[in-house]
Every structure is written in structure tokens, then in C-alpha cells.
Amino acid sequence: MTTSLRIEGLSAWHGQFRALSDVTMTVEAGQSLALVGANGAGKSTLLRLLCGLMPAWEGMITLDGNPLPKGNPRAASECGLALVPEGRLLFDSLSVEENLLIGQTGRSGPWNLANVYDLFPALAERRRQNPSTLSGGQQQMLAIGRALTSNPKFLFCDEISLGLSPMVVGEVYAALDKVRAQGVSLVIVDQDVRRACAAADEVVCLFKGLVSHRGSAADVTPATIKTAYFGVAP
Numbered sequence: 001m002t003t004s005l006r007i008e009g010l011s012a013w014h015g016q017f018r019a020l021s022d023v024t025m026t027v028e029a030g031q032s033l034a035l036v037g038a039n040g041a042g043k044s045t046l047l048r049l050l051c052g053l054m055p056a057w058e059g060m061i062t063l064d065g066n067p068l069p070k071g072n073p074r075a076a077s078e079c080g081l082a083l084v085p086e087g088r089l090l091f092d093s094l095s096v097e098e099n100l101l102i103g104q105t106g107r108s109g110p111w112n113l114a115n116v117y118d119l120f121p122a123l124a125e126r127r128r129q130n131p132s133t134l135s136g137g138q139q140q141m142l143a144i145g146r147a148l149t150s151n152p153k154f155l156f157c158d159e160i161s162l163g164l165s166p167m168v169v170g171e172v173y174a175a176l177d178k179v180r181a182q183g184v185s186l187v188i189v190d191q192d193v194r195r196a197c198a199a200a201d202e203v204v205c206l207f208k209g210l211v212s213h214r215g216s217a218a219d220v221t222p223a224t225i226k227t228a229y230f231g232v233a234p
């Protein structure tokens, strides 16, 4: 079954501070969307909100017309939404394999341990190790693998290439291509806007919590992104 994620008139608050204002966007089934914007634009807030980690929001989020429960990470995961968080947030007291197993939520699908190890052989070799012994790239692979074991329909990747060497970034994006080929929709946040747009069909730019640009990733030019980054609304 195809699933689309619709966000309409979404506003969100950190305490008194309004971090998102009237955000409307759609992620179509099988699509890859680059979510870009300057520091503090609201990208992480939006991804965390979609995964049930922000209780204070207004608006409508639907998955195939069904409203997403508010502030409920377990429900979001069971609906097929998974986050690769900024900074990875691995469980250092657990092994690599235990980190992968903790992602399982009971949703069925292709992403079991064996398939994650096929995608990232370096993790298979290190399955009994502690995440702190892994390289930065391997840790990012583990964070992706942990999200995949929940068998998501939508995978939200926050700051996917932060701190990684160009070669490892290439490996991570190649893995994301394979994930998408399995029918998982992607939302990619990356400071390397060119890289994110190259892997995407659509691009949405946020500026101070507002959508300042949306369109086809193929049509993005440095000028359109620059304008959107610095806040001239469409």
C-alpha cells in the first residue's frame, strides 16, 4: 500500500517560542524530500514533531488521511515513522546488535537484522562491540539501521552527513538509495544542500519556521536556495 504524509497548517512551540509557523507540505509515497534551511530554521523541530517527540503543536498531520497522534513516539513508530536523530543518540551501554534490536516495534517488513547487516556489513563485523568503539560513519550507519528495524514507511534523517568524510558520506547516501528502493520514503536534512538535493525529488526550505521555498529538487539553483535560506517568501 502506498502512503503519503500530509502536513497542513502546522505550528509548534518550544515553551513560549514559536519554532514552526503554518507549515504545509506533503511527502508522497516513495518520495525523497530534502528539508533545508539555516541553523535554527526548524528542521529538527519538524522531524522530531513527526516522530511524536514534540507535544506542543497545532495543525493537521495525516498518514493516508488518518490523523497522527500527538506527542506519542510509540504511536508514531507504529504508524511507520522513524527518526535518525541529529547526533545519532546511540545507546552506549548496549552492543551494536542490541541497538539494532531496540528499534523493533513489531511492524512487519523487510528490515530485520540480516538485511540491515547486508546493507551495512561493517556493523555485522562489529555486532558485539560497543557503539563508542565505532567510527563516526559506522555510528551513523548504526543509527540508520536502528531506525530501519522498525520497518518504517518514512525515514527522517537529521544532519545525515555531519562530521563524516566525503567517502563515508557517499556510502551513507548509497545505502539510503537502497532503502528507498525498498519503498521507504525519505526526508533528508543535510547542511550539504547540494548533496541532499541530488538525492531528492522535492525540496522544502524553512526560514525561521516558515516554508520559504518548495519545489522540484531538479529545478533548484544556488540562487533559489540562497534566497530561500535568507528568508524571502515565495
Ligand SMILES: Nc1ncnc2c1ncn2[C@@H]1O[C@H](COP(=O)(O)OP(=O)(O)OP(=O)(O)O)[C@@H](O)[C@H]1O
Pocket (backbone or CB within 6 Å): 014, 015, 017, 019, 037, 038, 039, 040, 041, 042, 043, 044, 045, 046, 086
Ligand atoms: N528544546 C528547545 N527549547 C527551546 N528552544 C528550542 C529548543 N529546540 C530548538 N529550539 C529553538 O527552535 C528553533 C528551531 O530549532 P531547530 O533545532 O528545529 O532548528 P534546525 O533547523 O534543526 O537548526 P540546525 O541547523 O542548527 O540543526 C531555534 O530557534 C532553536 O533555538
Ligand SMILES: [Mg+2]
Pocket (backbone or CB within 6 Å): 043, 044, 045, 086, 158
Ligand atoms: Mg537541527
